[in-house]
Amino acid sequence: MKFKPFAASVAVAAVAMFAVGARADDVVKLPCVCELSGAGAVSGTNFRDGAHIAIDEINAAGGILGKKIVMTDMDTQSDPQTSRALVQKAIDDGAYAIMGTVFSGSTIVNMIVAQQAGIPQFTGAEAPNITEKGNPYVFRTSSSAAKGVPALTPYFKDTLKASKVAVAWVNNDFGKGGHDVFVSQMKDAGIAVVADVPSEQGQADFSADVSKIKAAGAQAVFVYLNEEEAARFLKEAKKQGLTVPLVGEVTLTGQKVIDLAEGAAEGAYAHVGLATSAPLAPIQDFVKKFHDRYNRDTDHNGIKGYIGVYAVKYATEMIGKIDPQALADKLHGLTLDAAKYPGMLLTTSWDKTGELSRESFMTEVKDGKQVVIGTVPAN
């Protein structure tokens, strides 16, 4: 008599498993493996929230090939090893593609797991070496420092006419990537790097860093730090009366940095692959949607998450099936024209390494806001 309840339980469990399996086939799983806490929380949270807006829009319009998208949020805590474990978990849970991570140090570590499983991964990271390792499954949602930093060289050489510059950079994969490209660019341009100041991720006190730069007599400073560190650096620069131009790539003129720096970001100049202040209707529509939904402003990472999900949708509809391998193959060499594929916001291309090309922007902080002062064509 005792085996009957057991047999019944097994039967119920089996039916439940089939039922779950059937439901799993009806959805497209796009887990977000992002930095929701720790040093990368600002970037990762915006990336995730932008992705969720895209998912809700796509699902409301019928999903991808008639299947709804399901996004599970996975917090890497800004820790590379945790991110690696979560990418594995996402794959075990049946991910079609993975959104994230945003930190380069995490992406370098976890993209190997996605590569081994043959799952496409849409990263917000910008270290050049991510797409230099021959991984056919990693795709950027914004261009790397290797494309962005060179756009600043004419500014240092021709506009500022600087002969001596300093570089303040965060000593992680993101920072090292940008630092190496910058130093190489300055060497080619005949500009001396008189102060080369690395800092730690999460560093709070930048007094020594700014002091070294001041003492070196640099005529301009290239600031390549994460958002919070960039804000602390700007505050310290103002505190110590560092008056030379502060020039950055991506983060320095982001709205979060401007808010945290409390006036110290005024006049900072940066090249950004994506700008929430870009005077383009699709970008402004997205920025408004984001603010209406979350009651706060996004930075460029929100746009990355949004277009990453749309890239999956458009490419999947082109191949006509839910097939990770076919998706990765399709994306190599693909150009998605924003006029035909409005979810991309800007016309975007991927090369055979997963590197991205797109129009980008020159920005400056004026009156506490990021202002686009020029555009750089896609390269």
Next chain:
Amino acid sequence: MAQFLQVLLSGLSTGSIYALAAIGFTLVWQAAQTVNFAQGEFVMLPAFFVLIGVHWLGMPLWLALIFGLILSMIVLGLLFKVLIVEPMLPNGGLPLIIATMALSILLKEGTKQFYGAEAQPYPGLFPQATMTLGGAVISVQDVMNLLVSLAIVVGLTLFLNRTRTGRCMQATAQSPAVAEILGVNTRRMVLYAFLINAALAALASFLISPIYLAKFSNGENLGLIAFIAAIIGGFNQIRGAIAGGLLIGVLDNLTATYITAEYRAAIPLILLIAVILWKPEGLLGTSEGRNV
């Protein structure tokens, strides 16, 4: 010389705030013979109390600071003692240490859930003006941070040495049994120690948050530095905690400026190892004997 002066002052300013947090370790050690591993979060949390006062309750900054200070003394002083220390202490020091580790996680994650993972701008208490001294551009904020911290430490020292209550607290720390025989209300003295610790943590929070920005994870670094400062200076002496805090603040800046920025974080740890090897009671601490 100008650069040295600038870096030295910045280091002293930051170090003096570390010292405030480090004194907390000393006070709790003297009051309960335990280590509070949530001390970093005790410094992180009051900044959020102030932000709640300003942004949610619409208080002016000065009122929000008082609100933050009082709330800190209640939550991090009174409730910490009543809800965690008193129930755990009879089980020995180790369970209490583990309980403070759990409290550290609770405060950190609770703040994250309640206020978000992003860093928040925090209003500065002093003007962001600068002045020139010997060619160095000196920040008013740095000078004021240093002066306020030193004033707090001097005030605390005078309180402990020159007032009856302060001496009773010291007697309780040195020998609770003897103090009780002499008529000291030891329970009250221990409570005072916890309240002072909470107040010091709150003041450190108010001074350092304009630099660190208010963020749920700030306590990780602050707690570690303050712990190291307390050990280097001498865990059982307030003067040791002050010396340790100032030493770390100055050494960190001098190392980053003149030796290496890449390995600046290693300097406090190297110093810690050296002190433990050659002067385990700390630079200004006194050795304690115990029967085992």
